[in-house]
Amino acid sequence: MGITKTALFTSEENELAIVLKALGHPARIAIMNYLTKMNECICGDLVNELPLAQPTISQHLKELKNAGLIQGTIEGTSICYCINPDGFEKVKSFFDVLTISIQTKHKSCC
């Protein structure tokens, strides 16, 4: 992108944006959906499941991990990935506040 001025926003806004940005890609949504369905998986499972090359999947996994949305544990030769519940705390409260606002205040605006 361009010069994203993270310094000009609150850390809450920045942190939330990082998590939502990590989810803002179809491949990463697909990974999260797969993890939701299967509970856990290794990189190779996703390579078989998704129409992307192994390095690309690995990169997407890294971004999801950096955002705190998944966690990986070494298990012999492979790495077992699963959802990290902590990553969704911020997102959950953001949408909770939003939902309440919509339900109460959003009677008839523009």
Place this chain on the structure above:
Amino acid sequence: MGITKTALFTSEENELAIVLKALGHPARIAIMNYLTKMNECICGDLVNELPLAQPTISQHLKELKNAGLIQGTIEGTSICYCINPDGFEKVKSFFDVLTISIQTKHKSCC
């Protein structure tokens, strides 16, 4: 970015990614938070509130509108923006399914 292969994913994955990507920027989170607090606003309000130039804010508003997250109505010389509840349907169900999965299945994985 690069060559985002939207054609290779389901339309659900793509649509959800569009909405979450739109929310994946601190300025747009700030706009949503401001709208949550104030219920409605015009572009000029945000220009005063956020440390960004008017064309930049206008651009962010356009993206939020394209993603179906806000709506704008012409009101004289200005345009009144407010949250569009419809935009959150997909996101809500995505997180609902995820939350249930975390609560039930995520007992002890990797």
Place this chain on the structure above:
DNA sequence: CTAATTAATCGTAATATTGCAATATACAAA
């Protein structure tokens, strides 16, 4: 009509993202 106000659009520079081939790393088995 003219000036003022508000917001969108255009053009463009700076930077970030995506995807993959090639390669590297790490570990287990033979």
Place this chain on the structure above:
DNA sequence: TTTGTATATTGCAATATTACGATTAATTAG
């Protein structure tokens, strides 16, 4: 040690995003 398996990293081309100055468009006030 060598081989095979699983995943991460590097490097790079193609493309997308962000930000803003300058301009335009649309509406209202005088």
